[in-house]
Amino acid sequence: MAIVASDLRSVRATVSGPVSWQAAMKSAIRDPAELCRELELPADLASEIADASFRVFAPRGYVAKMIPGDPRDPLLLQVLPRVEELEDTEGFVKDPVGDLDAALASGLIHKYHGRVLLVATGACAIHCRYCFRRHYPYETIPRTLEAWRPAIQQIAADSTVEEVILSGGDPLTLVDRLLEQLVGELERIPHLKRLRVHTRLPVVIPERVTDELLAWLTGSRLAPIMVVHANHPREVAGDVAAALTKLIRAGVPVLNQSVLLRGVNDDVESLAELSRELVNLRVMPYYLHQLDRVAGTQHFEVPVERGIELIEQLRARLPGYAVPRYVQEIAGEANKRVLA
Ligand SMILES: *Cc1c(COP(=O)(O)O)cnc(C)c1O
Numbered sequence: 001m002a003i004v005a006s007d008l009r010s011v012r013a014t015v016s017g018p019v020s021w022q023a024a025m026k027s028a029i030r031d032p033a034e035l036c037r038e039l040e041l042p043a044d045l046a047s048e049i050a051d052a053s054f055r056v057f058a059p060r061g062y063v064a065k066m067i068p069g070d071p072r073d074p075l076l077l078q079v080l081p082r083v084e085e086l087e088d089t090e091g092f093v094k095d096p097v098g099d100l101d102a103a104l105a106s107g108l109i110h111k112y113h114g115r116v117l118l119v120a121t122g123a124c125a126i127h128c129r130y131c132f133r134r135h136y137p138y139e140t141i142p143r144t145l146e147a148w149r150p151a152i153q154q155i156a157a158d159s160t161v162e163e164v165i166l167s168g169g170d171p172l173t174l175v176d177r178l179l180e181q182l183v184g185e186l187e188r189i190p191h192l193k194r195l196r197v198h199t200r201l202p203v204v205i206p207e208r209v210t211d212e213l214l215a216w217l218t219g220s221r222l223a224p225i226m227v228v229h230a231n232h233p234r235e236v237a238g239d240v241a242a243a244l245t246k247l248i249r250a251g252v253p254v255l256n257q258s259v260l261l262r263g264v265n266d267d268v269e270s271l272a273e274l275s276r277e278l279v280n281l282r283v284m285p286y287y288l289h290q291l292d293r294v295a296g297t298q299h300f301e302v303p304v305e306r307g308i309e310l311i312e313q314l315r316a317r318l319p320g321y322a323v324p325r326y327v328q329e330i331a332g333e334a335n336k337r338v339l340a
């Protein structure tokens with residue numbers, strides 16, 4: 001029956017035409033049973049208890065890139081709530097990277113010299129099961145310009161800060177009008193030179209790369225850098241490739257970060273193919289993250305020795321610039337630790 005499903009899928013893709021990114025957010029799959037049904041998988045593949053602690057959220061365009069009938073699909077594994085999440089494993093905790101200690105004002109995290117991370121919103125356009133922010137107390141995070149003011153003042157008061165990283169959650173779940181206002185405020189701080197945006201939106205809802213977005217991102221005196229997040233080569237195909245190209249043509253350097261995930265990309269073919277697809281699009285592989293030891297994610301962990309081996313295999317296959325740095329975040333350290 002898989003053939004019928006992929007036929008339906010291609011019909012839907014051709015008749016639906018472009019949808020706005022907000023419509024894509026609204027129509028995202030939020031029900032684990034529906035996710036399984038869409039993919040012709042038994043409903044009991046999803047754990048309702050795991051879903052209750054971190055709800056499914058999967059844009060339909062992203063789900064359309066999964067292969068129906070395959071319970072081990074590398075894209076599906078990133079969004080499917082599984083019983084394994086309920087296991088309590090020693091060493092896996094709610095805040096392994098010490099973000100809560102590092103929060104200066106509400107929403108501002110200053111861990112590394114010269115750059116601060118502004119948690120602009122708690123919302124994401126996909127719920128990644130391995131995410132280190134799945135336990136983050138997002139209720140406390142500002143979502144309006146007024147509420148960001150203390151963070152903005154704190155940045156203005158510290159002349160060592162040259163770069164603001166808009167992060168979250170995902171900052172691009174906010175509307176362009178609000179982001180434009182925020183950038184306008186940041187621009188007035190003379191010691192700021194760069195604006196970095198950490199986002200998964202161009203990968204999961206490529207319609208998000210609007211002309212309005214390009215206008216505030218490239219129209220600022222701050223040098224823009226975008227860091228997207230894709231883990232598997234299938235995530236950057238088709239409409240995503242077009243969206244990334246649009247950013248690059250507009251003059252925005254685009255980097256990619258991935259998380260090393262068991263069953264998703266812990267094989268040299270997937271990682272090499274991802275890097276090749278990215279550099280062909282002019283997107284630079286930046287980081288391959290060792291999984292943060294977040295409660296409920298232990299089944300995604302790949303041993304560091306295996307990660308180092310994979311990086312060595314990538315080096316033997318790819319140009320040097322196409323090999324990401326394999327890094328791990330250690331609470332209290334001055335930078336992310338380079339493992340290979
Ligand atoms: C990862 C991270 C950064 C950015 O680090 P780079 O090595 O510059 O990419 C900044 N602040 C925080 C809190 C981070 O976790």
Ligand code: SF4
Nearest residue numbers: 124127128131169200
């Ligand atoms: S913060 Fe990034 S990794 Fe975490 S759920 Fe949101 S999009 Fe996924």
